[in-house]
Amino acid sequence: xxATTPSIPTPDGRSDAFAAxxxxxxxxxxxxxxxxxxxxxxxxxxxxxxxxxxxxxVLVPNVFYLHRPAPVFDLPDHITxxxxxxxxxxxxxxxxxxxxxxALSDAGAYLDFLTAxxxxxxxxxxxxxxxxxxxxxxxxxxxxxxxxAAVAGFHPGALVTDQPDSPHRRIPDLAAKVHLGLAExxxxxxxxxxxxxxxxxxxxxxxxxxxxxTVHGYTMSDTDxxxxxxSGRHWERLLALLExxxxx
Numbered sequence: 676x677x678a679t680t681p682s683i684p685t686p687d688g689r690s691d692a693f694a695a696x697x698x699x700x701x702x703x704x705x706x707x708x709x710x711x712x713x714x715x716x717x718x719x720x721x722x723x724x725x726x727x728x729x730x731x732x733v734l735v736p737n738v739f740y741l742h743r744p745a746p747v748f749d750l751p752d753h754i755t756x757x758x759x760x761x762x763x764x765x766x767x768x769x770x771x772x773x774x775x776x777x778a779l780s781d782a783g784a785y786l787d788f789l790t791a792x793x794x795x796x797x798x799x800x801x802x803x804x805x806x807x808x809x810x811x812x813x814x815x816x817x818x819x820x821x822x823x824a825a826v827a828g829f830h831p832g833a834l835v836t837d838q839p840d841s842p843h844r845r846i847p848d849l850a851a852k853v854h855l856g857l858a859e860x861x862x863x864x865x866x867x868x869x870x871x872x873x874x875x876x877x878x879x880x881x882x883x884x885x886x887x888x889t890v891h892g893y894t895m896s897d898t899d900x901x902x903x904x905x906s907g908r909h910w911e912r913l914l915a916l917l918e919x920x921x922x923x
Contacts, residue, residue: 676724683736685784687777690740692785693720695727696794704921705789705800706733707815709808711830711895712766713754714738715745718897729914730922732795736785738778738811739769754898770807775814775840782815786822799824801917802851805894807832809855810842816853817845825920827913829856830891835866846873853881854916856909858889884912 676695683690693715697703706726710719715737723733737745748765751758789800802823804812809828816823826849828834834855835843853874862870867883874881886893886908892900894909 676727678720678724678727681734681788683784683788685740686780687741690781690784691737691744692788693723693735693745694733694792695720695723696732697727697730700794702794702796703730703732704917705792705795706731706917707785707789707800707802707812708733708735709738709802709804709811709815710735711804711806711808711892712770712832713750713762713895713898714747714766716750716897717746718895722894725910726913726917729917731801731917732789732792734785734789736781738773738781738808741772742769750897752897754895756899778811778814779818782811782818786815786819790822799851801825801827801920803827803829803913804831805829806892810834813842814845816851817842817848820848820850823851825916826851826853827856827916828854829894829909829913830858830861830889831855835862835870843870843873846870846879847877849877849879851879852916852920853879853883854912855881855883856905856912857883857885858891858893858905859885859887861885861891882912 678695739747802812802815809831816826886905889905893902893905
């Protein structure tokens with residue numbers, strides 16, 4: 676599967692990235708894939724190649740590019756519960772520095788780059804994400820409703836908070852189809868009810884599903900949170916969403 680490592684100009688510098696796309700020529704629907712908190716790394720690049728094999732041009736940006744190129748953190752080959760406290764001591768300052776303002780500034784740059792690629796077809800793209808990446812995907816879609824036609828978030832971060840910039844508060848601006856694949860315990864019943872009411876009030880075509888038996892991070896095969904059944908369900912839901920949006 677062809678792949679490149681482009682450098683994307685942003686208002687704050689240049690973001691390294693990974694892009695995978697189908698071998699055959701022509702144009703393909705674009706997918707902006709935001710990583711989880713561990714950042715871009717081989718497992719995310721493999722997931723991008725998997726999507727590309729299904730006919731999509733997939734861009735995985737390094738949202739922590741101001742810190743260092745990907746892979747941003749010195750990760751073990753397999754991330755266990757024992758590794759997490761030390762790793763999150765490194766990761767949390769970067770997450771806290773990645774403010775809503777910076778995320779939205781970068782999102783515009785990523786969309787500009789993605790839609791300008793000759794192999795990407797005209798029209799809106801998809802924004803998908805994992806963990807904190809689900810929040811970034813939602814922010815991207817609500818800030819650019821004319822440019823994002825599908826959103827998927829798996830084991831998402833905080834989509835419903837009491838803050839003024841909580842992602843769920845921008846749902847009235849959303850024009851995309853949405854699928855949220857929650858691990859058990861990702862969101863409280865109250866938060867699920869609140870975001871569902873926001874989707875309903877905005878007339879959004881959405882699904883919000885708890886994947887049984889999963890824990891946060893279930894899609895990531897390089898962690899002990901990985902769940903084969905949950906990952907398989909994630910691929911089924913994601914591919915169905917993309918196909919219904921771009922290939923129907």
